Amino acid sequence: MSLPVHRLEPGLLAALATGGGAPAVRWLAGVRRSRTMLLVRAVRDLAAGVGHAEARLASDGYAALARIHRVAPAAVEALLAAPAVGAWAATTAAALAGAAPAARSRSAGADAGSAYVPGLTCTASPGRLASVATAAALRGGVPLLLALPTDGRAPLPLPDLGTAVLPEHAGLEFRSDGRQAELRGGRHVLRLPARLGQPAPGWYPTPRVEVEHRGRTLRVTLGSLEPGSLEPGSLDGDPACGELLVDWWRRRLEAGWRLLVRHHTRVAEEVATAIRMVVPLGASPGVLHSITHRDAFGCVAMTPPPSARWVALTLAHEVQHAKLSALDDVVPLTQPDCGARFYAPWRDDGRPVACLLHGLYAHVGVAGFWRRQRRHEPPGKERFHAEVEYVRWREACMAVVDTLRASQLLTRAGTQFVAALERVLHGWAADPVPAAAVTAADAEADRHHASALGRASWPSAGNR
Numbered sequence: 001m002s003l004p005v006h007r008l009e010p011g012l013l014a015a016l017a018t019g020g021g022a023p024a025v026r027w028l029a030g031v032r033r034s035r036t037m038l039l040v041r042a043v044r045d046l047a048a049g050v051g052h053a054e055a056r057l058a059s060d061g062y063a064a065l066a067r068i069h070r071v072a073p074a075a076v077e078a079l080l081a082a083p084a085v086g087a088w089a090a091t092t093a094a095a096l097a098g099a100a101p102a103a104r105s106r107s108a109g110a111d112a113g114s115a116y117v118p119g120l121t122c123t124a125s126p127g128r129l130a131s132v133a134t135a136a137a138l139r140g141g142v143p144l145l146l147a148l149p150t151d152g153r154a155p156l157p158l159p160d161l162g163t164a165v166l167p168e169h170a171g172l173e174f175r176s177d178g179r180q181a182e183l184r185g186g187r188h189v190l191r192l193p194a195r196l197g198q199p200a201p202g203w204y205p206t207p208r209v210e211v212e213h214r215g216r217t218l219r220v221t222l223g224s225l226e227p228g229s230l231e232p233g234s235l236d237g238d239p240a241c242g243e244l245l246v247d248w249w250r251r252r253l254e255a256g257w258r259l260l261v262r263h264h265t266r267v268a269e270e271v272a273t274a275i276r277m278v279v280p281l282g283a284s285p286g287v288l289h290s291i292t293h294r295d296a297f298g299c300v301a302m303t304p305p306p307s308a309r310w311v312a313l314t315l316a317h318e319v320q321h322a323k324l325s326a327l328d329d330v331v332p333l334t335q336p337d338c339g340a341r342f343y344a345p346w347r348d349d350g351r352p353v354a355c356l357l358h359g360l361y362a363h364v365g366v367a368g369f370w371r372r373q374r375r376h377e378p379p380g381k382e383r384f385h386a387e388v389e390y391v392r393w394r395e396a397c398m399a400v401v402d403t404l405r406a407s408q409l410l411t412r413a414g415t416q417f418v419a420a421l422e423r424v425l426h427g428w429a430a431d432p433v434p435a436a437a438v439t440a441a442d443a444e445a446d447r448h449h450a451s452a453l454g455r456a457s458w459p460s461a462g463n464r
Contacts, residue, residue: 001041001069001076003034008331013413017420019368020323022269028326029081029274032297035329036080039089040065040129046096047126054127057149061129064146065136072140079136082160083277083299084225088128090295095124125149134174135159138196143178147171156183160221161196162205207246209278211254213261216268221277222249225299249280252304256311263376264316264369271315274298274322290314292321313369320365324358333357333414342403345396345445348452353409357418360400364421367393371428387437392444398425 006027015024044062047055069076079085127149135158137144148156150169157163166172166185173184183190193200197208207222260268279301281289288310290302300318305311327333334354341350344359351359367390374386401422404410410418 001037001066003037004030006031006034006330008413013417014420016323016327017364017417017424019266019270019365021266022273025270025273025319025323028323029297031329032086032326033077033080036086036089039086039093040080040132042093043089043096043126043129046093047124050096052096052124052126054125054149057127057147058129060146061127061131061133064133064144065129068133068136068140068142068144072136072142075140075142076136079132079139079160081276081298083293083296084157084159085132087225087293087296087299088125088132088159092124092126092128096126130174131156131158135161137174137176138181138192141178142176144174144176147173148183150185160206162203164190164192165202165204166190207242209246209250209253211250211257213254213258216261216272218253218257218268218272218275220253220275222246223277223279225277225279225293225296225301245280249278252308252311253278255308256305256315259308259312260315263372264312267316267319267365267369270323271319274319275300275315278302280304290318292318292325294325297322297326309373313366313373316365316369317362320362321358324361328354331413332411333417334411335409338409340407340409342407343449343452345399345448348455353404353407356400357404357410357414360397360404360418360421363393363400364397364424367397367425367428371431384434384437384440387433388440388444390431391433391438391441394425394428395441396445397421398429401425 012020012024012027015021020028040062044058046052047058052058065076130146130148133146134144134148136142137146138158138161148169150172155163155165156169156172164183166183167188168186170186171184175182175184180194181192183192190202191200192203196203197205199205208219209222210217210219212218257268260271274297276298277296277300279291279299281291281301281303283304288303288306290300293299293301300315300322302311302314302318305314324333334357337352337354341352342356344351344356346359346363370386370390370393374383374390377383377386401418404418405415
């Protein structure tokens, strides 16, 4: 499988500082797709190098994927863009690379190089590369006969498509003539439906949500994400209850999407281009949070949203993290971690310089969201809240720019990027804001700073 060449074009760092827009996000998505393709090949090679028990499955899966790519490249490339595949490839390659020295040092035997090495954060499952190839064949309608991993797990995840459940996995294999497909495990045969989005006995399609407003569409899958296992997951073991949950999330995402499209058009275009998966997190009373997995480009995890505004704000925040994670693949923006930790106005713990830069970029997105949103809030409490949030995060970001510059831990590209962010923030400094909102934002910032310093455990703190 050949890869395109990705070059950092002049002006891209400055463009990303102002958001970037859909064209920049498409370029970054292409970068991440190429990274995943390289990691998939690394999984095959590392599995062979350590003598992993699933090395043959990985090799056959990679060969099948390469064949499918020749006749149905779009099917393979869409699959390589799936967050579950990116996360699996990264964690599996890392686990195999960490297992390599231990595997080489052991005497030959049945379990030599199995990569089940104590201390690894992920148990390597390189044989799941065959599952990736199976999903690609189904997407592209390509004939394929391929053995699949038999690790004793009843569910068989096919990334970005769904999960098959067979009574047994002995001699598990996939067969397709390009039109009809089936999975065979022992004496059992599971015939997959022609329309894979439809449930069938033993087949549970990955839930999908599509919401549209004013001609702009957001398409995402819903489910859990286990980075080392390719699990697309399900929202609930009871299919009927799962449908209710999917409908609940559809309505929440639709409301947030309408708000984004109406008042934050450029962000909406970026989100539609980048975000492909939403992972619902468990709810805790009074706790709202969201997460972007670095290796799962396009995946956002969030607690149940209480409002359309929170959905829109979360997507505006997390798409910033996704963009910067992909940009990190192209050019280093910070020096290697030297142990220094810095105060971040949005955290109670000290942050390494790379995390501080990530937080800065995400909160420039947050400040920009409130800068626009305050104009659309009704007069009174809600508009005042928006004004306070805007000032709070605008000023916090300006302070962090100073911290990053003083750290001397930015690369040349990182210095250029932060300078471009600083120009954006300085352009916002002249915005008229009610004095009461400034006072409230300053008081909130002071409370956080005092609280964080009271719990400080980092070796060196930057300026507030």
